[in-house]
Amino acid sequence: MSSFTVLVIRFAYFLDTSVSYRRLKEAARTLLEHPHSKIKFYFDIFMVFLVVLSVLCLLYEVKHPDESILEWIIQGSLFIFILEYFLRFWIYSDSHAIVIEHYEYALKNNLPFSLGRTLVKVVRKKLDYVFSPLAIIDLLAILPSYRPLRFLRIFLLFRIFKLFRYARSMKTFATILHEKKFELLTLAIFAGFVIFAGSSAIYIFETNQNPKINTLFDAVYWSIVTMGTVGYGDIVPLTQEGMAVSMVLIILGVCVLAFLTSIIVSSFQNKLVELKESRLYYDIEKLERYILICGYGRVGEVVAKMLHEDGNALVIIDTDTAKIKLAQERGLIGIVGDASKSKLLGTLGIEKRATHIVCATNSDELNIFITLSARSLSPRTTIIARVIKNTHKKKYLLAGANYAFSADETIGLMGAQLVTQPVSFAALEGMLSENTGIVFESIFLHEYSFFSRQSVASLSLHAKRLLLFGVVRPDEYALEKRFLFNPSEDFVLQPNDSLIVMGRKHAINAFRKQNEKRKE
Amino acid sequence: MNHNTLILLFGLSRTALEIAKKLKKQGYAFTLVDYDPSSLVKAQKEGFDLVVCDYGDDDALESLGIAKNVGFVFCLFDDDVHNVFLTLSVRAIDPNVQIIATTHTKDAVHKLEIAGASTILDPYQITGKKIYKLITQPEVIQIVETTIFGEEDVNMAQMTVTEASPLNGMLLSQYATWKPYNMLLLGLHDKELTKEFIFITEGHTHKLDAGDVLVVMGSMSEIRRFKADFCLE
Incomplete structure (x- = not known):
């Protein structure tokens, strides 16, 4: 191996191990490519602004060539465009990785390492970038500013095309064109054939009769104007044969235009659904914490409504499109999908951002499956499941649900209570449904809470129109919690206790506020 | 409540079985009724007797004791149509019987109200509220679960103030009386005032009268002691 080869390999390994190099490249990727990074969002806005500004300056310069400040702006933006071009060129591929890969492949297989062939690979990869459509646009936006290439000034307008890079909707248009490549190509061939036939016919029939048609270019120009149903009227057929050609051309032109429109519109409509969905996922990705509700049936509806009113961020999944539409109409984020699919739960990022998962579909099997998938993805999320058949409750807990319960159990108890003690049923119903405005809430005492280390008597709860139901106190190691029902007046509260109080919402809120006051 | 008053549970649903188990535990007599003979087997499996009866026939309903000795009718079918029809039929025969119905759709709540159900239990509403509470106030729901519904010796009981009770004529603000x-x-539930239950935190100036029903919570022995000391029923 030549010393140069050794040098190249060493350098490649140096780059591979260098932390700062990797960090730098990573930072550049976050800035330019990472789809949901905040900094890319701001960078895109800045670039759009710059493109528009530089084009405006170019237009202004046409009539006012001597403004130096314009020149500054143009040169400045040019500098940034060049920098961006090279940055993208740099991050497009990892050349050192290619070198290392080839070198190690050669070592392992006892083959001679050819630097030349490796470099060809490296260059080819970089050329891939240079010849990608967006890179060409970028380059065309830069090149005309180079003085010897001034004649390419018109290409400066290519800067406008640079906007493609930064606007998502424009990208969609490009993908539509790409997806409908086959249809569009067929249509283009047909249109090309018609134009060719039409222009050659008019050229043959009218070149000597019509003073306006002298070259084949005139004929092509005329046929396109006619086909596009524009008909400027600067060139008109004079012979009867020419008129016949133009009539046929007009009809075919209308057909071609209609086809073109329908192809683009229909694929746009299909794309729109996808676009909306990706927008939805984007919205979800912006949520730092949310509660996931699987199943927007009656239970899901009730839960979602109450949580939404409290200002919690929610994501709803249901397989039924109509239900999701209903949820969306109510201002909630809804996704049509199968919540038992791990992939869907993964894309929603439940392991990091879902604080609670509610399984509220109307099938035990599905609920258990969702519980299992969610638990396997996210060990710490609280999973609450609705049990349909009470005998399955144990399975939910086995699958990893934190809470599982069926309505039957509660209703059974309430029904029995209703028969045996109707008045206490009313009390129980009032407490559970909270329809009467009386609520149960827990209030946590931390180290500096106003009521820490005070006796129950000093809370004067009676005057505050609250009832202390009990105190939840963790044991020494904070492993288990003990519930102390109805503590006596001289009971002293400690930090980390939770008071369970009953009363009107506003009375509880006032009490909570007082508790949050710092002790002097 | 008189233990002899008959309780009818219509519809052999899971809810019905759950209520039946609870009532059986407390020693209440009840009858399970369904129109479908195939549910006989299911009831037997759970250890209950079942009366097969066409609830659409008023005579059949009367033969079950409605308008005679039936105090409570539970409409627990899995289908709202049956529940609404049954509620209507029973109400037509007996205007005073307590009708408790479950619902499965939102529309049915209103229909059951019109049909004359005294109490409507909405399992979806209950489950939804519970899930909501679990998310926002998990501690509270756990306490409620372990105390009222659970094993811990905290019970709910109701008792009526009698003429002879020392509580008769007392104000609710004199709460020191029952502090020990x-x-x-x-x-409490005041017969004269409203139909609704008054929570203690609301009615500070309320004066207790004979006939008022108090609802207390605590261990069974303390409740009994209180009941005896204050001549409550």
Whole structure:
């Protein structure tokens, strides 16, 4: 191996191990490519602004060539465009990785390492970038500013095309064109054939009769104007044969235009659904914490409504499109999908951002499956499941649900209570449904809470129109919690206790506020 | 409540079985009724007797004792149509019987109200509220679960103030009277005032009269002691 080869390999390994190099490249990727990074969002806005500004300056310069400040702006933006071009060129591929890969492949297989062939690979990869459509646009936006290439000034307008890079909707248009490549190509061939036939016919029939048609270019120009149903009227057929050609051309032109429109519109409509969905996922990705509700049936509806009113961020999944539409109409984020699919739960990022998962579909099997998938993805999320058949409750807990319960159990108890003690049923119903405005809430005492280390008597709860139901106190190691029902007046509260109080919402809120006051 | 008053549970649903188990535990007599003979087997499996009866026939309903000795009718079918029809039929025969119905759709709540159900239990609403509470106030729901519904010796009981009771004529604000007992007075039901239950935190100036029903919470022994000391029924 030549010393140069050794040098190249060493350098490649140096780059591979260098932390700062990797960090730098990573930072550049976050800035330019990472789809949901905040900094890319701001960078895109800045670039759009710059493109528009530089084009405006170019237009202004046409009539006012001597403004130096314009020149500054143009040169400045040019500098940034060049920098961006090279940055993208740099991050497009990892050349050192290619070198290392080839070198190690050669070592392992006892083959001679050819630097030349490796470099060809490296260059080819970089050329891939240079010849990608967006890179060409970028380059065309830069090149005309180079003085010897001034004649390419018109290409400066290519800067406008640079906007493609930064606007998502424009990208969609490009993908539509790409997806409908086959249809569009067929249509283009047909249109090309018609134009060719039409222009050659008019050229043959009218070149000597019509003073306006002298070259084949005139004929092509005329046929396109006619086909596009524009008909400027600067060139008109004079012979009867020419008129016949133009009539046929007009009809075919209308057909071609209609086809073109329908192809683009229909694929746009299909794309729109996808676009909306990706927008939805984007919205979800912006949520730092949310509660996931699987199943927007009656239970899901009730839960979602109450949580939404409290200002919690929610994501709803249901397989039924109509239900999701209903949820969306109510201002909630809804996704049509199968919540038992791990992939869907993964894309929603439940392991990091879902604080609670509610399984509220109307099938035990599905609920258990969702519980299992969610638990396997996210060990710490609280999973609450609705049990349909009470005998399955144990399975939910086995699958990893934190809470599982069926309505039957509660209703059974309430029904029995209703028969045996109707008045206490009313009390129980009032407490559970909270329809009467009386609520149960827990209030946590931390180290500096106003009521820490005070006796129950000093809370004067009676005057505050609250009832202390009990105190939840963790044991020494904070492993288990003990519930102390109805503590006596001289009971002293400690930090980390939770008071369970009953009363009107506003009375509880006032009490909570007082508790949050710092002790002097 | 008189233990002899008959309780009818219509519809052999899971809810019905759950209520039946609870009532059986407390020693109440009840009858399970369904129109479908195939549910006989299911009931037997759970250890209950079942009466097969066409609830659409008023005579059949009367033969079950409605308008005679039936105090409570539970409409627990899995289908709202049956529940609404049954509620209507029973109400037509007996205007005073307590009708308790479950619903499965939102529309049915209103229909059951019109049909004359005294109490409507909405399992979806209950489950939804519970899930909501679990998310926002998990501690509270756990306490409620372990105390009222659970094993811990905290019970809910109701008792009526008698003429002879020392509580008769007392104000609710004189709460020191029952402080020595390890129990909580949740509130009361005043026969004269409203139909609704008054929570203790609301009615500070309320004066207790004979006939008022108090609801307390605490261990069974304390409740009994309180009941005896204050001549409550």
